[in-house]
Amino acid sequence: MKPSLQRGDRIVLEREHFQNLLDALNKKGYQIIGPTLGEGSIIYGKLSCVSDLPIGWTDEQEGGMYHLKKRGDNALFGYTVGPHSWKNFLFPSVQQLLQAKREGKGFQVNRKREEIPKFAFLGARSCDIYAITIQDKVFIKGKFVDPHYASRRGDTFIVAVNCGKAGGTCFCVSMGTGPRADLGFDIAMTEVLKSDRHYFLVELGTERGAEIFQEIPYKNASEEERATANTVVENTAKHMGRYMNTDHIKDLLYRNYEHPRWNDVAERCLACANCTMVCPTCFCTTVEDTGDVPGGHAERWRKLDSCFNLDHSYIHGGSTRYSIRSRYRQWMIHKIATWIDQFGTTGCVGCGRCITWCPVAIDITEEARAIRKSEQAAE
Amino acid sequence: MxxxxxxxxxxxxxxxxxxxxxxxxxxxxxxxxxxxxxxxxxxxxxxxxxxxxxxxxxxxxxxxxxxxxxxxxxxxxxxxxxxxxxxxxxxxxxxxxxxxxxxxxxxxxxxxxxxxxxxxxxxxxxxxxxxxxxxxxxxxxxxxxxxxxxxxxxxxGRKPNSTSYSVCIECKRRGNVCVMVAHGIPCMGPVTRAGCNALCPTYNRGCYSCYGPKETPNTASLSTWFRRLGMKEDDIVRIFRTYYSNAEPFRKESKLHEKDEK
Incomplete structure (x- = not known):
């Protein structure tokens, strides 16, 4: 009989027993979602066995560029974040809110009951866990609770992976959101690859995290194993592809509403909204009502929208943000300045997706730097 | 009614x-x-x-x-x-x-x-x-x-649902991976109006702009990027001159890349 595990314990899971973790989660009734290969990138999808993971693959990311390549080892998590985020599962981009049927002179509203699986997110990175806590704040921690988000978020089991590699567009260190997971996880793992051994140092973040390991072979972590895992994450922190100086960033942007840099970025910005669509914290939606030809059936849909769309700022008489300049400015200032007033933290977690997936490589860290530099030059 | x-x-x-x-x-x-x-x-x-x-x-x-x-x-x-x-x-x-x-x-x-x-x-x-x-x-x-x-x-007597935003919105809503960023395929999606549910990018092709220009399309910036992806000036003219060649933003952009033959 093993001594019972507790929250805060650190243990070692050998690579050959990794499948046991998936089996244990499956047995508890979780639908496991995690990284897998798809459409020439690493996306999130349903996982049932270890071989569904992108074993031995890594990604190369730069502004407007994403490539997969082989690593030369058999790492399970040897890449950074891809185009998908957990938002795809907790806050689906297209959702039916209600259906209505005409009855006599009135109508009857039906809310379709959705079968929502109990999710286990495998391989969540620290930046993305921060993004989930930010969306929690928006959707369930405020005065109004979004029932759709709440029911999906429910009992999500989170298996965090501390990053063993920094991506070309990563800047979690600047935002204080990684690369080591320090909140919101049930278990957090650091993958250690040595010439003769492949294992995971596991930190148990919750009681149910500890419970999962009751049926998985493990051993207590030695000092050496802990130190090795630490080195992996520290090394990642040293190799961030991007940097953003967040010192008084709110005031910096509040002082610079009319900075010429906004004109400069507007020349490049396509207002295509890819940045907001891939951003793990962007949450704007639009509502569309549809009705059939006989007029007996109507539906209301909620769809992911973006502040880069002209219609997003449409009010009586027209749109308030007609120019691309005003839209980019709105997005960036909201993300890293007004968000602080609104929710207490920035809305940026430094995941770098908006940089990688911008078709023309606009870089939020570069835009912030340009504005700060011009002030420094003026002093 | x-x-x-x-x-x-x-x-x-x-x-x-x-x-x-x-x-x-x-x-x-x-x-x-x-x-x-x-x-x-x-x-x-x-x-x-x-x-x-x-x-x-x-x-x-x-x-x-x-x-x-x-x-x-x-x-x-x-x-x-x-x-x-x-x-x-x-x-x-x-x-x-x-x-x-x-x-x-x-x-x-x-x-x-x-x-x-x-x-x-x-x-x-x-x-x-x-x-x-x-x-x-x-x-x-x-x-x-x-x-x-x-x-x-x-x-x-209700408002029709029309879109004026980019194909990228529909593409990302579907969970597609961007063909331009991941595969270097020139795609008109960022300047094209949504409505087709991102049909071509879903099948790993660039958008051909069958729905015409989106609102405030930044064609100049996209052309600059097309050039970086290796497109020749002639090809840029052609990509803007398909179904909506006479739509003002596409007409103007294609003209800029035309070789002066006079």
């Missing part, structure tokens, strides 16, 4: 391929429901039985390329409460608007053995250049969802 008789619908053809008219027939499952609620009063592609105007709704496909077209669209406008332009031709001039960039007489003499019988205008133009148009359905061709939405919104 208290309309006692069924509203009369007319479907008209101008210079076009018939694809948009076919979309009416392509409604298949909904076609009989549609005819329960509206009278197909004039639709030559479906029936030779025609009723005289006026019409409650006219859906017109194609562009204006002859003097007869000019006169006909004025007559149709007068006979219709609501005039809906259907497709790229109706709203921008269509593929045949390529003539607007050159001398149409050269085309005529290259194509027809007896060019003297051909009487045509120098340009292909959208209806809106000749008469007021109430609503435009975009796409080459339009799709049945937008068509049914427009008709049902007319029948029930």
């Amino acid at each position: 208290g309309i006692k008789r069924k509203p009369k619908l007319a479907v008209w053809k101008f210079a076009s391929c018939d694809g948009c008219q076919l979309t009416v027939l392509d409604c298949e499952d909904e076609l009989l429901t549609l005819t329960d609620h509206i009278e197909l009063a004039y639709f030559l592609e479906a029936s030779s039985a025609v009723k005289r105007g006026p019409y409650d709704i006219s859906i017109a496909e194609g562009s204006v390329t002859t003097q007869q077209d000019v006169e006909r669209i004025h007559k149709i406008r007068k006979a219709s409460k609501l005039l809906i332009g259907a497709g790229a031709c109706a709203s921008s001039g269509g593929i045949q608007a390529l003539r607007n960039f050159t001398n149409v007489k050269d085309f005529v003499s290259a194509v027809y053995p007896s060019p003297e019988y051909i009487k045509t205008l120098d340009t292909s133009t959208p209806f809106s250049q000749h008469v007021p148009v109430d609503y435009e359905l975009q796409g080459c061709p339009i799709n049945k969802h937008q068509l049914l939405d427009a008709i049902s919104s007319f029948l029930h």
Whole structure:
């Protein structure tokens, strides 16, 4: 009989027993979602066995560029974040809110009951866990609770992976959101690859995290194993592809509403909204009502929208943000300045997706730097 | 809405391929429901039985390329409460608007053995250049969802659901991986209006811009990136001159990349 595990314990899971973790989660009734290969990138999808993971693959990311390549080892998590985020599962981009049927002179509203699986997110990175806590704040921690988000978020089991590699567009260190997971996880793992051994140092973040390991072979972590895992994450922190100086960033942007840099970025910005669509914290939606030809059936849909769309700022008489300049400015200032007033933290977690997936490589860290530099030059 | 008789619908053809008219027939499952609620009063592609105007709704496909077209669209406008332009031709001039960039007489003499019988205008133009148009359905061709939405919104007095944002929005909503960023495939999605549910990028092809320019398209920035992806100037001209070559933002952008042959 093993001594019972507790929250805060650190243990070692050998690579050959990794499948046991998936089996244990499956047995508890979780639908496991995690990284897998798809459409020439690493996306999130349903996982049932270890071989569904992108074993031995890594990604190369730069502004407007994403490539997969082989690593030369058999790492399970040897890449950074891809185009998908957990938002795809907790806050689906297209959702039916209600259906209505005409009855006599009135109508009857039906809310379709959705079968929502109990999710286990495998391989969540620290930046993305921060993004989930930010969306929690928006959707369930405020005065109004979004029932759709709440029911999906429910009992999500989170298996965090501390990053063993920094991506070309990563800047979690600047935002204080990684690369080591320090909140919101049930278990957090650091993958250690040595010439003769492949294992995971596991930190148990919750009681149910500890419970999962009751049926998985493990051993207590030695000092050496802990130190090795630490080195992996520290090394990642040293190799961030991007940097953003967040010192008084709110005031910096509040002082610079009319900075010429906004004109400069507007020349490049396509207002295509890819940045907001891939951003793990962007949450704007639009509502569309549809009705059939006989007029007996109507539906209301909620769809992911973006502040880069002209219609997003449409009010009586027209749109308030007609120019691309005003839209980019709105997005960036909201993300890293007004968000602080609104929710207490920035809305940026430094995941770098908006940089990688911008078709023309606009870089939020570069835009912030340009504005700060011009002030420094003026002093 | 208290309309006692069924509203009369007319479907008209101008210079076009018939694809948009076919979309009416392509409604298949909904076609009989549609005819329960509206009278197909004039639709030559479906029936030779025609009723005289006026019409409650006219859906017109194609562009204006002859003097007869000019006169006909004025007559149709007068006979219709609501005039809906259907497709790229109706709203921008269509593929045949390529003539607007050159001398149409050269085309005529290259194509027809007896060019003297051909009487045509120098340009292909959208209806809106000749008469007021109430609503435009975009796409080459339009799709049945937008068509049914427009008709049902007319029948029930609600706002039709139209999109003006980019194809990228629909592409990302589907969870697609960007073909331009991940595979270096030039894609018109960032400057193109949504409506097709990102059909081509879903199958790993770049967008061809069948729905025309989005609102405030930044074509100059996209062209700069196309060049970085290795596209030649000629190819940039061509990518902006497909279904919506005569739409102002695409017309202007394509002109900038044209080699001065004079």
